[in-house]
Amino acid sequence: MPKSKKPQGGRPARNFEPRYGANKTSFHDRHHGAPARDDARPERGGRADAGERRSAPAAGGYDRRPGSRSAGHRGYRPAEAEGGAPKQRWSAQERAGRDEARGIRNRAESGRREAPHHRDERPRRDDRGAQRPTGPGTYRDDRGGQRFGRDERPAGDQRRGFRDGDHRSGDSARRDDRGGQRFDRDDRPRRDDRGAAAQGRGSADRSPRGAGDRSFDADRARRSFDRDRTQRSFDGGRDERPRNGERSRPVTGGAYRTERVRPLTSDTRGRPAHNERPSRNNWNAAPSAPSRGAKFEQAEDVVHERLEAQAVQAVEVADVTFGDLGLGSNIVETLAGLGAAKPFAIQAASIPAVLEGRDVLARGRTGSGKTIAFGAPLVERVLQSQAGKRREFGRSPRAIILAPTRELALQIDRTIQPIARSVGLFTTQIYGGVPQGRQVGALKKGVDIVIGTPGRIEDLINQGKLDLSDCRIAVLDEADHMCELGFVEPVQRILRHTADGSQKLLFSATLDREVAALVDEFLVEPAVFEVAGEDQGSSTIEHRVLVIEHRDKADILTALVDREGKTLVFARTRAYADMLAEQFDDAGIPAVSLHGDLNQAKRTRNLERLTSGRVNVLVATDVAARGIHVDDIDLVVQADAPDEYKTYLHRSGRTGRAGRTGRVVTLITRQRQRRMTEMLDRAEIDAPFENARVNDDIIEEIAGRVPTAAQLTR
DNA sequence: AAAAAAT
Numbered sequence: 260m261p262k263s264k265k266p267q268g269g270r271p272a273r274n275f276e277p278r279y280g281a282n283k284t285s286f287h288d289r290h291h292g293a294p295a296r297d298d299a300r301p302e303r304g305g306r307a308d309a310g311e312r313r314s315a316p317a318a319g320g321y322d323r324r325p326g327s328r329s330a331g332h333r334g335y336r337p338a339e340a341e342g343g344a345p346k347q348r349w350s351a352q353e354r355a356g357r358d359e360a361r362g363i364r365n366r367a368e369s370g371r372r373e374a375p376h377h378r379d380e381r382p383r384r385d386d387r388g389a390q391r392p393t394g395p396g397t398y399r400d401d402r403g404g405q406r407f408g409r410d411e412r413p414a415g416d417q418r419r420g421f422r423d424g425d426h427r428s429g430d431s432a433r434r435d436d437r438g439g440q441r442f443d444r445d446d447r448p449r450r451d452d453r454g455a456a457a458q459g460r461g462s463a464d465r466s467p468r469g470a471g472d473r474s475f476d477a478d479r480a481r482r483s484f485d486r487d488r489t490q491r492s493f494d495g496g497r498d499e500r501p502r503n504g505e506r507s508r509p510v511t512g513g514a515y516r517t518e519r520v521r522p523l524t525s526d527t528r529g530r531p532a533h534n535e536r537p538s539r540n541n542w543n544a545a546p547s548a549p550s551r552g553a554k555f556e557q558a559e560d561v562v563h564e565r566l567e568a569q570a571v572q573a574v575e576v577a578d579v580t581f582g583d584l585g586l587g588s589n590i591v592e593t594l595a596g597l598g599a600a601k602p603f604a605i606q607a608a609s610i611p612a613v614l615e616g617r618d619v620l621a622r623g624r625t626g627s628g629k630t631i632a633f634g635a636p637l638v639e640r641v642l643q644s645q646a647g648k649r650r651e652f653g654r655s656p657r658a659i660i661l662a663p664t665r666e667l668a669l670q671i672d673r674t675i676q677p678i679a680r681s682v683g684l685f686t687t688q689i690y691g692g693v694p695q696g697r698q699v700g701a702l703k704k705g706v707d708i709v710i711g712t713p714g715r716i717e718d719l720i721n722q723g724k725l726d727l728s729d730c731r732i733a734v735l736d737e738a739d740h741m742c743e744l745g746f747v748e749p750v751q752r753i754l755r756h757t758a759d760g761s762q763k764l765l766f767s768a769t770l771d772r773e774v775a776a777l778v779d780e781f782l783v784e785p786a787v788f789e790v791a792g793e794d795q796g797s798s799t800i801e802h803r804v805l806v807i808e809h810r811d812k813a814d815i816l817t818a819l820v821d822r823e824g825k826t827l828v829f830a831r832t833r834a835y836a837d838m839l840a841e842q843f844d845d846a847g848i849p850a851v852s853l854h855g856d857l858n859q860a861k862r863t864r865n866l867e868r869l870t871s872g873r874v875n876v877l878v879a880t881d882v883a884a885r886g887i888h889v890d891d892i893d894l895v896v897q898a899d900a901p902d903e904y905k906t907y908l909h910r911s912g913r914t915g916r917a918g919r920t921g922r923v924v925t926l927i928t929r930q931r932q933r934r935m936t937e938m939l940d941r942a943e944i945d946a947p948f949e950n951a952r953v954n955d956d957i958i959e960e961i962a963g964r965v966p967t968a969a970q971l972t973r
Numbered sequence: 974a975a976a977a978a979a980t
Contacts, residue, residue, distance in 0.1 A: 663976065691978050714978040745976070831974060855976060881975055902974090 603628035618785035622770040625912020658732040667886040692859030713749040738765035800915035802946035831899035850876035904941035
C-alpha cells in the first residue's frame with residue numbers, strides 16, 4: 260500500500276467505525292443490551308468523553324490533542340489526522356471483549372466453584388455455545404466457535420447485531436467508509452493481503468518448503484473462503500470429535516480448535532477444579548481438525564500427525580530441526596548461536612503454522628521457548644515478504660511485537676535482533692520511559708520489525724512517526740495479560756493500525772479465553788497449539804508454601820535470600836519491594852528492586868545487576884512476573900502471595916527455565932491458607948504447606964543452606 | 974495493586 264495515504268486519509272478512516280451509525284445510536288445501543296452495572300464502570304466516562312471529542316473534532320478536539328499544530332515542529336500532525344484521534348468510544352466489539360475479560364477474571368477469582376447458574380447473568384457467555392444442546396460439536400467447531408458463535412447470540416443485543424451473519428459484512432462496511440481506494444481489497448481482505456505478502460514477492464523460491472509455501476498461502480485464502488460459505492453448517496454439524504467432559508466445561512476455551520502437539524496427559528487428572536479452569540483441557544479437544552478445504556486438509560493433517568507422533572516418543576522430537584520446520588539456514592545458524600540447537604515442542608508446533616501465514620494461538624509453559632517460537636518464523640516471513648525488494652530508507656515496519664513491560668520488550672528484542680540481523684533485517688524497540696529521539700530516528704531510517712510496549716507505540720502512531728499500515732504480522736506476547744482491562748484497548752487500537760488481514764500471533768503461558776475479544780476481532784481461523792504433558796509432574800519447579808506468623812515475616816525473608824544462588828523476591832506493591840530490598844541490603848545481602856516507580860534507567864540497571872550476578876537478590880513487583888528471563892534464578896520467593904493463579908504460574912516460571920530446576924516458596928499467614936489452597940488448585944500445583952518460625956531448619960533447607968554451609972559462609 | 978505515554 261502506498262505510504263502516502265497513510266497519515267492523512269488512511270489511518271483515520273481505519274479507525275472510524277461506521278458500523279454502528281452515529282454516536283447517539285451507539286450510545287443508545289450501549290444501554291440496550293447492557294446490564295445496569297455497565298453504568299458504574301469508570302470506563303464509561305472515558306468513552307463518552309472520547310465520543311464527544313470525536314463528534315466535534317474541529318472544535319473541541321484541539322485543546323486535547325498532543326503535539327504542535329504547525330508543520331516542522333515536534334509533534335506536528337496535520338489537522339486531517341484529527342478524525343483518527345486515538346480515543347474513541349467503545350465499539351460493541353470492545354465492550355464485548357471487556358465484558359469477556361472481566362467475566363473470565365471474575366470467575367477465576369471468585370466464582371470457580373459456583374454453580375453453573377452463576378453464569379446465567381451473563382447471557383453473552385451462555386449463548387456462546389457453552390450450554391448449547393447441540394453437543395460437543397459446538398466446542399469442537401473452530402469456525403463458528405472461534406468467532407464465538409456469532410450466530411447464536413440472542414437478538415436484541417447490539418453486539419450481536421454486528422456479529423450476526425458473516426463478520427465480513429462488518430469489515431467491509433468499515434472499509435467502504437474508508438473510501439474507494441480500498442475496494443480492491445474488499446473481497447478477500449485478510450487472506451489475500453497475507454498471501455500477497457508471501458506470494459507476490461518471491462517467497463516461495465526462498466522457502467525451504469519451496470512451492471509448498473505458495474500452496475499454503477493459497478490454502479489460507481481457500482480456507483477462509485470455505486469458511487465463509489460453510490460456517491453455518493460447521494456450527495451445527497461437526498460433532499465428530501466428542502470429547503468426554505467437554506460439555507461439562509462450558510466456560511473454557513472449547514470454542515477454539517486445538518491442534519495438539521502431543522497427546523495430553525494432564526487432561527486425565529480429573530481434578531475438580533478443571534471445571535472452571537479456562538485453560539488446558541479444552542485447548543486440547545482435538546488433534547487436528549479436518550475443517551478446511553478438503554484439498555489441503557490432508558497435507559496439513561500430515562504435518563500435525565507427524566508432530567504428534569514425534570512428541571509421543573520424546574526421543575523423536577530430537578530429530579526435527581529448525582531447518583525441517585521451514586527456517587532458512589542463516590536463521591537456523593543464529594538460533595544455534597543463541598543456544599537453540601533443536602526446536603522445543605512449542606517451536607516445532609508453531610513455526611510451520613506461522614510460516615504458512617496462519618494466525619496462531621499458542622500456549623507453552625514458562626521457559627518453554629515461546630520467543631523463538633514466534634520470533635524466528637516471524638523473521639523468516641518478513642524476509643520472504645521482502646525478497647527481491649530493496650530495503651528502502653524510511654520503509655515502514657513489516658512486523659510488530661507487543662509486550663506488557665519494557666523489560667520484556669527489551670528482552671524479546673535481544674533474542675530477535677540477532678535473528679533478524681542474520682538475514683539483513685532491522686529491529687527497533689519502542690517503549691516508554693526513555694526519550695523518543697533514538698526510536699524515532701531508527702524509524703526514520705527504516706525498520707523491519709518493531710518491538711515494544713503499547714503506550715509508546717500508540718504515542719508514536721498518533722504523532723505520525725510510526726506507520727503500521729504495512730505491518731503484516733502482529734505478535735502479542737503474554738497475550739492474555741495484554742487483554743486485561745487497562746491493556747486491551749490500546750492493543751486493539753494498535754492492531755487496527757496494522758495492515759488489513761495482518762497475521763496475528765498470540766502467545767502466553769496462560770493463554771485462555773481472556774483473549775477472546777482480540778481473537779474475535781482480529782484472528783481468522785487460528786491454529787491453536789499447546790504442548791501436552793505440561794503438568795506439574797513434568798515440571799522442574801518445586802513448590803512449597805510456608806505458613807508463618809506475620810511478625811516473623813521480615814526475618815524469614817532475610818534468611819531465605821541469604822544464600823548463594825540468584826533469588827527473585829516478589830512483593831505486591833512497589834513500596835514493599837523497595838522496603839525489602841533495603842532491608843536485605845541492610846542485612847548485608849546486596850539486593851536491588853524492580854518496579855514501576857523507578858525510572859527506566861534504574862529498572863534496566865537493576866535487572867542487569869541480577870543478570871550479571873552483581874547482586875543475587877532482586878525484589879520486584881509483578882512487572883517482573885512475566886516473561887523475564889534470567890538464566891539461573893534458582894529460588895523464587897513470594898513475599899506476598901499472588902491473588903491470581905496465572906500470576907502464580909508466571910512468577911514461579913522465573914525459575915526452572917528450559918528444563919533447569921528451580922524452587923518456589925510462598926509465604927502466607929495462617930488466615931490465607933484456604934485462599935492459597937484454592938489458588939494452587941487452579942494452578943494445578945501441588946505444594947506442601949509447612950509451618951515455619953524464624954530459626955527453623957526448613958528455612959535453611961529452602962535457601963539451600965545446610966547448617967554447616969551456613970556457618971561456613973558467615 | 975501493577976503495568977503501559979508524557980505532561
